[in-house]
Amino acid sequence: MGWLFYTDRRVKTYADEKAEVTRLCTFETDSRKTVLVKASKVGSTWYAAARVTSLDGSPVEDATYVTDEDGSITFGAVFLTRYDDGCWGYKDMEESAGPVESRAPPGLLGLLSELKDPDSYAHAWRQRCRDWAAIPDYQEGDRIRLAAPMTLTDGSTCQIVTATHYRRGRQKRRCYRIEETAGLVRLSKDTLAGSELVSSAKGGSSPVLAEFLAGQES
Incomplete structure (x- = not known):
């Protein structure tokens, strides 16, 4: 998916951005419901954890994620964002779809469902996020x-x-x-x-x- 810009300029602040990410991660289909669990902004990129449940209460079956004990799955999403002439825009990707940006906080990663394939792109993405978080914040004189x-x-x-x-x-x-x-x-x-x-x-x-x-x- 490419970039989508809001030419009405309704998104102007951090709170506006978070509200829009929340809206984008909250929707229903004929059989499933998706809601935002957590969103974190690092630099200009938003990282999100979104939980999927079945409307009839049955366990969610998915090719990528292991179903959690409550029958849901929680996946990671990345929203690249930028402003162009005052207009906010975003490009969104699910974690298995190839995001390059990999600075999702460990607390958000801990909310995601286990992956079925240990060699998947999503698995490698999560590890890059953990590697980034593990880099020490050195102090003057270290x-x-x-x-x-x-x-x-x-x-x-x-x-x-x-x-x-x-x-x-x-x-x-x-x-x-x-x-x-x-x-x-x-x-x-x-x-x-x-x-x-x-x-x-x-x-x-x-x-x-x-x-x-x-x-x-x-």
Whole structure:
């Protein structure tokens, strides 16, 4: 399915977006009813868990999902969203239909029904979401070992870095100091997947943190 934009501009706020996602996940067919269980927005993407029940009370049979004990199934959905000239638009996908965005919170994933095929796209999507959630939120001064050496634009590599920051105007931007060269590099959160904490700024004196604090006092 492609993008659908609301040219009447009735969707303007976070609350408007959530109400629309709720409406889109709430409907009935001749035999089934679907309702939203939970929706979470990460960046510009909405992630939803929607429960399907049979109108006659019989267990829901589905090729993708294992029926839950209460006879229902709960599936994951992804809503890409953006504004174009003030008009809100969305593109929706069920989790088994190939969404690339994979930052659904663990609490939402925990509501979804089990999958019948462990090699399905939905299974891989859920694992990518869990991998994203597992990436640590490192603090100023933490010393980190990347999962594998990373090649930089100048051809050099680095694997041990220390979390620090630089300033651009009034904004403080996260960056990392390369242990081998003391140079600074920006790393995306994806790059930190599989990394490990070598030493914590909380556990002892950190040269980077000390330098930062000294700058604040001067």
